[in-house]
Amino acid sequence: DAKTTQPNSMESNEEEPVHLPCNHSTISGTDYIHWYRQLPSQGPEYVIHGLTSNVNNRMASLAIAEDRKSSTLILHRATLRDAAVYYCILRDGSGGSNYKLTFGKGTLLTVNP
Amino acid sequence: DTGVSQNPRHKITKRGQNVTFRCDPISEHNRLYWYRQTLGQGPEFLTYFQNEAQLEKSRLLSDRFSAERPKGSFSTLEIQRTEQGDSAMYLCASSLAHKLIGLGAYEQYFGPGTRLTVT
Numbered sequence: 715d716a717k718t719t720q721p722n723s724m725e726s727n728e729e730e731p732v733h734l735p736c737n738h739s740t741i742s743g744t745d746y747i748h749w750y751r752q753l754p755s756q757g758p759e760y761v762i763h764g765l766t767s768n769v770n771n772r773m774a775s776l777a778i779a780e781d782r783k784s785s786t787l788i789l790h791r792a793t794l795r796d797a798a799v800y801y802c803i804l805r806d807g808s809g810g811s812n813y814k815l816t817f818g819k820g821t822l823l824t825v826n827p
Numbered sequence: 828d829t830g831v832s833q834n835p836r837h838k839i840t841k842r843g844q845n846v847t848f849r850c851d852p853i854s855e856h857n858r859l860y861w862y863r864q865t866l867g868q869g870p871e872f873l874t875y876f877q878n879e880a881q882l883e884k885s886r887l888l889s890d891r892f893s894a895e896r897p898k899g900s901f902s903t904l905e906i907q908r909t910e911q912g913d914s915a916m917y918l919c920a921s922s923l924a925h926k927l928i929g930l931g932a933y934e935q936y937f938g939p940g941t942r943l944t945v946t
Binding site for chain 2: 748755756757758759760763799801813814815816817818819820
């Protein structure tokens with residue numbers, strides 16, 4: 715899987731929006747952009763994914779740059795429960811090793827009350 | 828609860844002992860994955876099954892490790908002759924891979940993990 719780069723940590727205040735960036739300059743045309751998060755003492759949890767267009771779901775929004783070399787996960791109103799490590803992962807949609815997730819170190823998000 | 832379950836949640840064992848973990852995936856999911864996570868790191872892929880067939884094993888999976896998924900349902904991960912370096916969180920995930928879903932599109936659902944401590 716292509717490599718992603720994320721900040722080690724970010725901080726936010728409760729009820730404010732959070733923008734978590736991810737750079738993936740070597741992304742290929744068939745790579746999907748996935749986001750997972752891991753709350754303390756839990757397994758990772760799927761958040762959202764996209765290919766080219768921006769995506770919204772009940773948890774978050776995913777904004778994908780036009781050249782697809784970067785993306786941003788947007789939490790519209792952070793809550794204390796959103797404090798977690800957020801992982802940005804590329805998955806090859808053409809086959810190959812797409813069956814597995816290749817995690818980096820992710821971004822540790824701290825939410826202040 | 829219809830999510831992925833793992834047992835036990837915690838296991839403390841002495842070096843040299845064998846341990847076995849169990850994973851029960853979401854019932855209709857045909858793919859099952861094992862990952863390992865050490866402190867401060869993201870999970871690392873170990874192996875995966877499509878139904879009962881083990882299709883890929885990471886080089887991280889030494890010959891002391893063996894995984895099975897009989898009848899394509901639950902899976903077990905056994906570690907023989909445990910070493911202190913095996914101390915980690917062992918995570919199981921499942922997914923539904925279907926030809927109508929883009930190969931890179933489907934999500935994986937993780938269990939809570941089994942934390943192994945080898946003393």
